[in-house]
Amino acid sequence: MKIVCCLKQVPDAKNVRLDPKTNTLSREGVESIMNPYDRHALEEGVRLKEQFGGSVVALSMGPPQAEEMLRDAIACGADEAVLVSDRAFAGSDTWATTYTLAMAINAIGGCDLVLCGKQAIDGDTAQVGPGLAHRLDIPYASYVRKIHGLQDGALLLQRMMDDGYDELRVPLPALLTVVKEINEPRIPSLKGKMRAKKAEIIRLNAAAIAADPACLGLAGSPTKVFKVFAPELRGDRTMLEGASHEQASQLAAILHTLV
Amino acid sequence: MDYFLTEEQQMIVDVARQITEEKIIPCRAELDEREEFPSAIIRDIAQADLAGLYISEQYGGYGGGSFDIVLALEQFARGCVGIATSFAANALGAYPIIISGSEELKQKYLPAIASGEKMAAFALTEPNAGSDASGIQTTAVLDGDHWVLNGTKQWITNGGEANVYSVIAITDRAKGPRGASMFVVEDTDPGFSYGQKEKKLGIRASSTRELIFKDCRIPRDRMIGRPGSGFITVMKTLDKSRPGIAILGVGLAQAALDEAAVYAKQRVQFGKPIIAFQAVQHLLADMAIQTEAARALVYQSAKHIDAHPEDMSKASSMCKVFATDVAMKVTVDAVQVLGGYGYMREYPVEKMMRDAKILQIYEGTNQIQRNVVGQALNKEYTA
Numbered sequence: 001m002k003i004v005c006c007l008k009q010v011p012d013a014k015n016v017r018l019d020p021k022t023n024t025l026s027r028e029g030v031e032s033i034m035n036p037y038d039r040h041a042l043e044e045g046v047r048l049k050e051q052f053g054g055s056v057v058a059l060s061m062g063p064p065q066a067e068e069m070l071r072d073a074i075a076c077g078a079d080e081a082v083l084v085s086d087r088a089f090a091g092s093d094t095w096a097t098t099y100t101l102a103m104a105i106n107a108i109g110g111c112d113l114v115l116c117g118k119q120a121i122d123g124d125t126a127q128v129g130p131g132l133a134h135r136l137d138i139p140y141a142s143y144v145r146k147i148h149g150l151q152d153g154a155l156l157l158q159r160m161m162d163d164g165y166d167e168l169r170v171p172l173p174a175l176l177t178v179v180k181e182i183n184e185p186r187i188p189s190l191k192g193k194m195r196a197k198k199a200e201i202i203r204l205n206a207a208a209i210a211a212d213p214a215c216l217g218l219a220g221s222p223t224k225v226f227k228v229f230a231p232e233l234r235g236d237r238t239m240l241e242g243a244s245h246e247q248a249s250q251l252a253a254i255l256h257t258l259v
Numbered sequence: 260m261d262y263f264l265t266e267e268q269q270m271i272v273d274v275a276r277q278i279t280e281e282k283i284i285p286c287r288a289e290l291d292e293r294e295e296f297p298s299a300i301i302r303d304i305a306q307a308d309l310a311g312l313y314i315s316e317q318y319g320g321y322g323g324g325s326f327d328i329v330l331a332l333e334q335f336a337r338g339c340v341g342i343a344t345s346f347a348a349n350a351l352g353a354y355p356i357i358i359s360g361s362e363e364l365k366q367k368y369l370p371a372i373a374s375g376e377k378m379a380a381f382a383l384t385e386p387n388a389g390s391d392a393s394g395i396q397t398t399a400v401l402d403g404d405h406w407v408l409n410g411t412k413q414w415i416t417n418g419g420e421a422n423v424y425s426v427i428a429i430t431d432r433a434k435g436p437r438g439a440s441m442f443v444v445e446d447t448d449p450g451f452s453y454g455q456k457e458k459k460l461g462i463r464a465s466s467t468r469e470l471i472f473k474d475c476r477i478p479r480d481r482m483i484g485r486p487g488s489g490f491i492t493v494m495k496t497l498d499k500s501r502p503g504i505a506i507l508g509v510g511l512a513q514a515a516l517d518e519a520a521v522y523a524k525q526r527v528q529f530g531k532p533i534i535a536f537q538a539v540q541h542l543l544a545d546m547a548i549q550t551e552a553a554r555a556l557v558y559q560s561a562k563h564i565d566a567h568p569e570d571m572s573k574a575s576s577m578c579k580v581f582a583t584d585v586a587m588k589v590t591v592d593a594v595q596v597l598g599g600y601g602y603m604r605e606y607p608v609e610k611m612m613r614d615a616k617i618l619q620i621y622e623g624t625n626q627i628q629r630n631v632v633g634q635a636l637n638k639e640y641t642a
Contacts, residue, residue: 187277192310193270224590 037117046077075188091218102135283338305375336510341464352379359484361481439489450475461613508586
């Protein structure tokens, strides 16, 4: 089974600050990490490889610095790593990103399974996984929390829902986005780290993935950001007290005054 | 302080530190409280390729020396000396096979220990044989193609958890110290069982247990080395392993210093963080000076041992005494810096102080280590 794990480098949420003037993320001096959900996707890919054989390709679209994260992925068990990087990708929204990733997956000869984290902790859109499946024209399941096994070319799995879970059979090739409950990611091994140090990270630019420039970066992104603002901090809040039915009627009264 | 580690040595530190921060520190208090063996963490260590650090590559290990295992153990001890002891005792159990074992024994046991599939333990101490190892009463008698062991071993680290035990027993009492031999006993061997699990002051996550041999029959080829070479193997094993105990003192002292310094910056009394008071500063300064001096001595001793395997004893004993005495003093002082909070189980320093004490006792008491150093001096300075 050839498995592609899509990984995004994100600012470490523990240290992130908002620039009060521009209302954008201030990334200066903030350490970058592998998106935590993507780490679970990578771990699941490596486990599937260990169980069923095959190979794991770590794939990232991002600036040259993302190479460090991809070496970390090799240390954690990925067989090879591909960095799709080009100035032309700058300003991509999720639509342009899924196009770029799909072209990259095609450029490396496709795969049987794509694994993504359920969302990135910086953009929080949760759109790239499903969008990529659409671009590749393959089925997908999101919020996967358990993969039971492989049967007649399909994965049997469990998808987490708000009110319980679904048992699904997803024929390959397919894409899955995973939740953190799916596994506990391993710590990179000593041999893995040594392999990662020497590993060659494959670099692909826009030309190498035969991308249409009109579909890339800002040009290929229908999302336009008009304004970014931090919601005003408001100190006025009312605490409701009493038994729950009393609180409910107090709340109803307040809501009535608002509508 | 920069010790100019190679890139590979730094990787060992990084992997061990990540295990310590992500796996050991979050559960150390609970394992201590429940006196529970850290099986899952031992598996994590193996999965990260650290179980076979000191085992040569031909048997599936990393091929490192004393210095490499010291680097890993220092990090583990920053998290928990109980867990680090369980890992260190595994190496202690494997060393006799590495030092004196036949090719067959090496091939049979070392790859499984290197991969983490099996765990080892070292069985020397008996009720009447502590510092004076000549008091050993466990016997091994040849009966056809089998050795038959009888006796009891006491306070065996990893007892009940390990699968492979390096055991010393008397094979010819008339020959005195030259009448002891070492054997590999497996957990499934007939006539081998475990006695009580001890309740301890510290290192409670580690298992300390009695081993009972009652007509325990093992195949003849399980003898490690020649008949009568048991004590030589034991001495070489302990010389090689002691820097591993010394470094537990360094890691522990560093952890205690870290806790004390962070607390001293946060704790405000008389309108100032207490680190601003000279009385506290001097305590912290002495803790830092001693810890760094201990680290330098242990690192250098481990490197010396790797370079001069024929001359291990003195360096090994010197670093064990110094670093473990430092650990005791620094952890006591860390509790003092934290005051009443330091005495409470809510903060980690009381556990550190409890854990420190064993370092001055096991793998040869610090008094015995001073004997070794003194005897070495007596030999060196011939009149």
